[in-house]
Amino acid sequence: MKSSKILYLVFAAAMATCPFFLNAYWTDVFNNVGLYAILALSLNVILGHCGLFHMGHAAFYAIGAYTAAILNTTYGVPVLWLMPLAGVMAGLFALVVARPIIHLRGDYLLIVTIGIVEIVRIALINNVFDITGGANGIFGISRPSVFGFKISKPDHFFYLIWGFAALTIFLLMRLEHSRFGRALLYIKEDEVAAGGSGINVAHHKLVAFIIGAVWAGMCGTIYAAKMTIIAPESFSFAESVILFTIVILGGSGSIPGVILGSFLLVGLPEVFRGLAEYRMLVFGAAMVLMMIFRNQGLLPPGPKRYDIAAKLHAGGAQ
Amino acid sequence: MEEFFQQLTNGLAVGGIYALIALGYTMVYGVMKLINFAHGDLFTIGAYLGLTLLVSLGLFDKIGPLPAVILLAVMVMILVAIIGAILERVAYKPLRHSPRLSAVVSALGASIFFQNAIMAIYSPKFLVYPHDILPKAAINILGLDIPVMRIILFLTSLLLMLALYFFIQKTKIGTAIRAAAIDQGAAKLMGINVDRVIMLVFCIGPALGGAAGLMVGLYYGQINFSMGWMYGLKAFTAAILGGIGNIPGAMVGGLLLGVIEALGAAYISIAWKDAIAFCVLILILIVRPTGLLGERVAEKV
Numbered sequence: 001m002k003s004s005k006i007l008y009l010v011f012a013a014a015m016a017t018c019p020f021f022l023n024a025y026w027t028d029v030f031n032n033v034g035l036y037a038i039l040a041l042s043l044n045v046i047l048g049h050c051g052l053f054h055m056g057h058a059a060f061y062a063i064g065a066y067t068a069a070i071l072n073t074t075y076g077v078p079v080l081w082l083m084p085l086a087g088v089m090a091g092l093f094a095l096v097v098a099r100p101i102i103h104l105r106g107d108y109l110l111i112v113t114i115g116i117v118e119i120v121r122i123a124l125i126n127n128v129f130d131i132t133g134g135a136n137g138i139f140g141i142s143r144p145s146v147f148g149f150k151i152s153k154p155d156h157f158f159y160l161i162w163g164f165a166a167l168t169i170f171l172l173m174r175l176e177h178s179r180f181g182r183a184l185l186y187i188k189e190d191e192v193a194a195g196g197s198g199i200n201v202a203h204h205k206l207v208a209f210i211i212g213a214v215w216a217g218m219c220g221t222i223y224a225a226k227m228t229i230i231a232p233e234s235f236s237f238a239e240s241v242i243l244f245t246i247v248i249l250g251g252s253g254s255i256p257g258v259i260l261g262s263f264l265l266v267g268l269p270e271v272f273r274g275l276a277e278y279r280m281l282v283f284g285a286a287m288v289l290m291m292i293f294r295n296q297g298l299l300p301p302g303p304k305r306y307d308i309a310a311k312l313h314a315g316g317a318q
Numbered sequence: 319m320e321e322f323f324q325q326l327t328n329g330l331a332v333g334g335i336y337a338l339i340a341l342g343y344t345m346v347y348g349v350m351k352l353i354n355f356a357h358g359d360l361f362t363i364g365a366y367l368g369l370t371l372l373v374s375l376g377l378f379d380k381i382g383p384l385p386a387v388i389l390l391a392v393m394v395m396i397l398v399a400i401i402g403a404i405l406e407r408v409a410y411k412p413l414r415h416s417p418r419l420s421a422v423v424s425a426l427g428a429s430i431f432f433q434n435a436i437m438a439i440y441s442p443k444f445l446v447y448p449h450d451i452l453p454k455a456a457i458n459i460l461g462l463d464i465p466v467m468r469i470i471l472f473l474t475s476l477l478l479m480l481a482l483y484f485f486i487q488k489t490k491i492g493t494a495i496r497a498a499a500i501d502q503g504a505a506k507l508m509g510i511n512v513d514r515v516i517m518l519v520f521c522i523g524p525a526l527g528g529a530a531g532l533m534v535g536l537y538y539g540q541i542n543f544s545m546g547w548m549y550g551l552k553a554f555t556a557a558i559l560g561g562i563g564n565i566p567g568a569m570v571g572g573l574l575l576g577v578i579e580a581l582g583a584a585y586i587s588i589a590w591k592d593a594i595a596f597c598v599l600i601l602i603l604i605v606r607p608t609g610l611l612g613e614r615v616a617e618k619v
Contacts, residue, residue, distance in 0.1 A: 053419065053422070100604050101600070101603065101604065104603060104607065106418060107351075107353050107418070107422070108558075108603055108607060110353070110422065111353070111554065111558070111599065111603070112599070112600055112603050114551065115551075115555075115596035115597075115599045115600050116596075116600070118551070118592065118593070118596050119593045119596050119597065119600075122589075122590065122592055122593040123593070125589075126587075126589045126590060237547075241426055241430075244423075244426075245423060245426065245427075248419060248420075248423050249423075252419070278434075278438065280430055280433075280434040281431060281434040281435055281438060283427075283430060283434075284427045284428065284429070284430030284431030284432075284433075284434060285427065285431050286427070287423055287424065287426060287427025287428075287430065287431075288408070288409045288424045288427040288428055288431070290423075290427075291413060291416070291420040291421070291423050291424040291427070292409075292412045292413060292424070295413070295416050295417065295420035
């Protein structure tokens with residue numbers, strides 16, 4: 001426990017100094033890595049901790065981003081103030097769509113969530129309620145400011161995004177060790193046994209879904225603020241696949257794994273920009289090889305997690 | 319009323335294509351309990367191989383349209399079947415005893431690989447099939463002008479589906495496939511080579527998918543490296559609609575989905591056409607997850 005804390009501190013210190021020796025382009029790459037890390041961490045609650053095959057995470061992200069973009073462009077509300085509201089909207093959407101499908105198992109849930117993200121994308125393209133701006137999306141989102149300080153350059157966003165990432169990591173670590181987090185873990189290990197020992201499985205799954213959605217929605221506002229323009233294509237199924245892959249390849253259920261996964265899957269391809277055409281080809285092949293040779297991910301959660309499950313098994317959640 | 323019947327025939331023609339692709343999903347799911355996400359891309363490969371062979375061999379000028387199309391279809395089916403078998407060998411066989419999520423990710427990886435391979439080899443642009451090779455004529459049936467292509471399309475898919483059905487039901491190999499779908503372990507004890515059965519399933523499914531790709535190319539005239547994704551997803555919807563793992567189910571589901579989509583596009587909104595299919599998918603899974611023809615103890619292939 002001690003050593004992992006030191007590791008986190010070293011990582012935080014290294015990250016904090018990054019913008020001083022990165023140029024604007026690479027700072028922006030790191031910003032993207034950070035955004036994906038936050039999103040993947042929020043997906044990790046659903047997929048990694050609870051074991052729900054959820055491949056429609058981009059839908060929640062989109063709801064958050066569009067909520068912020070619409071209110072910012074029509075009413076001029078500062079975009080970062082909209083963060084809680086964007087989270088609530090995404091959470092409500094998750095509640096509505098997840099409630100009827102939460103009992104579906106494995107592959108069926110996977111397919112339904114794909115259906116949901118595609119429906120959301122089509123709705124955005126078709127300019128639903130005349131507010132989403134159709135295929136062109138929404139532009140002219142104003143830059144956020146904090147205490148009168150205008151956030152506009154990549155360095156500024158770097159601290160905003162990674163600060164939010166740090167908060168996410170902290171909260172998720174608390175969640176992991178909470179009674180609720182242990183219940184999720186137990187549901188992942190053995191759903192029937194979890195139900196048998198008094199955990200309300202459907203309720204816990206739904207809450208996990210909503211937590212993930214709220215966080216993705218909040219992350220959507222940062223994305224809207226950073227890009228100042230959003231379009232339906234940014235929230236397509238492909239985004240969901242990247243997030244899903246980050247969680248699985250990094251190590252499902254492990255926070256350091258998910259962060260490493262974001263660096264490898266979002267940052268590393270930038271290094272190979274020159275090979276643009278073959279970049280995704282290698283990406284696909286790497287996914288296959290990775291699953292064949294190390295299917296638990298790069299940094300799987302340590303064995304201590306099974307001790308927690310065992311404790312739960314023996315003495316109930318304390 | 320006339321528009322209704324026009325849309326109905328169009329829906330049946332497109333539904334035939336969905337059904338052909340759906341068979342590949344349903345067979346693989348029946349035997350391996352795996353959603354082969356790369357199946358839609360095998361369909362795309364079929365369309366691209368068809369175009370390449372068509373242009374490079376110049377069959378239409380040499381032997382006339384009908385034999386040319388048949389020969390083309392046979393070649394495409396064999397080639398795509400080989401690719402399907404290689405895919406199984408490389409991406410799925412090593413994962414047969416791994417958690418299911420690994421196989422899903424592997425399938426997604428294979429799908430990304432295929433899409434980008436097609437894009438790198440050909441081009442990211444839409445490619446166009448030569449458009450003057452097939453009959454544009456329409457024939458009059460019961461007062462309706464129906465394009466000949468549509469009828470050919472429907473009959474071809476029906477023929478392929480029936481051939482598959484009899485192959486599965488009446489031959490010894492078909493019996494082996496059905497047995498492996500019910501219980502792989504027991505099938506092994508009965509002397510069935512399950513590895514070979516799975517390999518075979520990965521040849522038949524992609525072959526049918528490849529044929530569907532060629533048909534789409536000939537029918538719509540243009541193809542794109544990423545089209546397999548949407549067709550694949552809809553075909554999968556069709557498979558679930560009919561009851562996944564169930565071969566007649568995939569046929570019925572495909573045709574039904576094609577008709578629902580065509581009528582939905584005509585009477586609700588064409589812009590929401592794709593969303594209609596996904597709404598059907600979600601509704602079916604909520605209301606009747608086993609599909610229309612699926613039963614709890616249904617024989618699964």
